[in-house]
Amino acid sequence: MKRYFGEYGGQFVPETLMRALSELEEAFLNFKKNMDAKKELEYYQKNYAGRQTPLYYAKNLSSRIGCRVYLKREDLLHTGAHKLNNTLGQILLAKFMGKKRIIAETGAGQHGVATATAAALLGMECVVYMGKKDMERQSPNVERMKLLGAEVVSVEKGSMTLKSAINETLRDWVKNVQTTHYLLGSAVGPHPFPVIVKYFQEVIGKEARKQILKAESRLPDSVVACVGGGSNAIGIFSGFVKDSVDMIGVEAGGESLELGKHSATLTMGRPGILHGALSYLLQDEYGQVADVHSISAGLDYPGVGPEHSYLKDIGRVRYDACFDNEALEAFRLLSRLEGIIPALESSHAVGYVIKHSELFKDKLVLINLSGRGDKDLGIIASLEEKNV
Numbered sequence: 001m002k003r004y005f006g007e008y009g010g011q012f013v014p015e016t017l018m019r020a021l022s023e024l025e026e027a028f029l030n031f032k033k034n035m036d037a038k039k040e041l042e043y044y045q046k047n048y049a050g051r052q053t054p055l056y057y058a059k060n061l062s063s064r065i066g067c068r069v070y071l072k073r074e075d076l077l078h079t080g081a082h083k084l085n086n087t088l089g090q091i092l093l094a095k096f097m098g099k100k101r102i103i104a105e106t107g108a109g110q111h112g113v114a115t116a117t118a119a120a121l122l123g124m125e126c127v128v129y130m131g132k133k134d135m136e137r138q139s140p141n142v143e144r145m146k147l148l149g150a151e152v153v154s155v156e157k158g159s160m161t162l163k164s165a166i167n168e169t170l171r172d173w174v175k176n177v178q179t180t181h182y183l184l185g186s187a188v189g190p191h192p193f194p195v196i197v198k199y200f201q202e203v204i205g206k207e208a209r210k211q212i213l214k215a216e217s218r219l220p221d222s223v224v225a226c227v228g229g230g231s232n233a234i235g236i237f238s239g240f241v242k243d244s245v246d247m248i249g250v251e252a253g254g255e256s257l258e259l260g261k262h263s264a265t266l267t268m269g270r271p272g273i274l275h276g277a278l279s280y281l282l283q284d285e286y287g288q289v290a291d292v293h294s295i296s297a298g299l300d301y302p303g304v305g306p307e308h309s310y311l312k313d314i315g316r317v318r319y320d321a322c323f324d325n326e327a328l329e330a331f332r333l334l335s336r337l338e339g340i341i342p343a344l345e346s347s348h349a350v351g352y353v354i355k356h357s358e359l360f361k362d363k364l365v366l367i368n369l370s371g372r373g374d375k376d377l378g379i380i381a382s383l384e385e386k387n388v
């Protein structure tokens with residue numbers, strides 16, 4: 001199995017985790033070949049999660065901005081985001097390995113909710129680590145996780161956001177590796193996690209490719225997705241990476257592209273090691289992990305998955321930033337034009353297309369709508385009080 005994407009990836013972890021990573025890699029390879037395991041996953045994808053998700057032609061938005069926009073509706077998946085694709089798969093993998101306990105990190109809370117959901121379904125003990133700041137701005141998802149039976153641990157060290165939550169989850173895994181599976185939520189971390197997460201998210205790209213061909217009898221001119229760690233983007237890009245299709249990953253430009261005011265890792269970062277892998281990383285002048293900002297908790301991360309770093313370097317995917325105010329405009333516009341309330345993460349992808357509508361004029365554009373926005377209504381209400 002490929003451990004590196006070009007120079008990116010690898011396993012930069014304590015020696016105590018090397019055996020666990022090797023065990024995970026071997027189990028994953030066997031899981032992929034096991035027909036009963038694959039059938040069980042397909043059953044839950046269809047009958048529990050609600051796959052396949054629709055591909056929707058956004059007629060009103062298209063008329064407004066002058067291009068044909070289709071939305072891949074991952075927001076309609078059970079729990080409200082693409083995250084369930086990965087959590088169902090990994091918990092079935094953990095069950096295949098004989099693990100009894102699941103731990104996970106979460107930023108916006110959607111991965112935590114999806115993990116708690118799949119753990120409840122399959123009878124697993126579940127602990128979710130979440131930064132204190134993220135718990136405050138995503139409190140509805142905290143309550144959902146608790147209702148589903150998960151223990152939610154507030155992380156009050158470091159940035160108190162996604163980076164700190166991953167740090168604490170890794171510490172737990174080191175202590176409890178014999179009984180516990182770390183269900184990493186994005187295409188980041190040491191090998192084999194980026195490969196595993198991509199495998200369970202590829203369903204997005206496979207479906208979208210077939211659906212757009214059926215709807216338009218051709219492939220899109222552009223595929224656009226938001227990028228934090230990068231799981232929804234790598235999922236949809238996988239369906240088009242071998243085609244002559246323009247692919248754009250949209251990062252969180254935050255308030256501005258000054259250090260500490262954004263999360264645009266691929267746009268403004270440089271290679272470094274974070275959470276067990278070599279990839280692009282936001283660093284200060286001394287090489288330390290930089291503070292980051294995004295209005296969206298799910299994009300508030302200083303690193304990115306190693307495959308995205310490779311796709312950037314070879315020029316296959318273009319990465320750019322969408323700022324907070326542009327994402328907010330897209331959030332409101334899609335809600336009012338289409339009756340679809342997008343997650344703030346997905347709003348960055350929509351906002352990028354709206355901002356650059358001249359570049360997409362008369363083109364066929366596919367946007368991955370990775371999640372729904374009810375989790376973000378508290379943030380929106382708070383900003384509206386401040387007249388943002």
